Amino acid sequence: MRHGEPATFVLIHGGGSSSWDWHLVxxxxxxxxHEAIAVDLPIEDDANGLSEYADAVVEAAAGRPNVVVVAHSLGGLTAPIACSRTPVELMVLVTAMVPLPGESMGAWWSATGHSELGLAMDTKKQVIDLFMHDLPVELAQEALRHGRDQGGGKWDEPSPLEAWPDVPTRFLLCRDDRFFPPEFMRPVVADRLGIVPDEIDGAHSVMLSRPAELADRLHRYWTERA
Structure with a gap:
């Protein structure tokens, strides 16, 4: 890789979402x-789990130069698996879940203590309040319309991740996030990644509320890496 070369950003959405989440970034x-490829993970099929999600990311990255894998929320469980299966220059986790080797999607919540936060998301209003309270009403409603069913057939299947990949990793925490609050995420990142997270203003759906700031951060991460 020569200094100044562009990156290929492979963008992974969170649970129950789609590539649309990245349409502004x-x-x-x-x-x-740079090049930017937003992946639609095959989440609606109960037969698929983290391994199949990672395969979709690997397929999107195939043959691309200077790959940077960027994962949001539940996508954080997929990112390190994909990074262990294909050449990657950098991994960026954006207010994302950080897994341990072998940890299932279902086990993460209690293992990290998130289930003890008692967050409710049974209504559309609660979902907006947790995930996108800083979005204009119209954009929040549009985001809900682009949601997809998150299949749960492999929710409790152990992750195929055997060890954290040898890839430089950055974590970007959102200061106004109510779903993964900063006071919850900081110790999780420290314990599981051994790093201090970077921070940005914005709620959980920061790619929709602050797309320019997020794009600037991602660009800077790449230039600093180069």
Missing amino acids: APLLRERG
């Missing part, structure tokens, strides 16, 4: 000279 990354 992707063009901004292209304006900064």
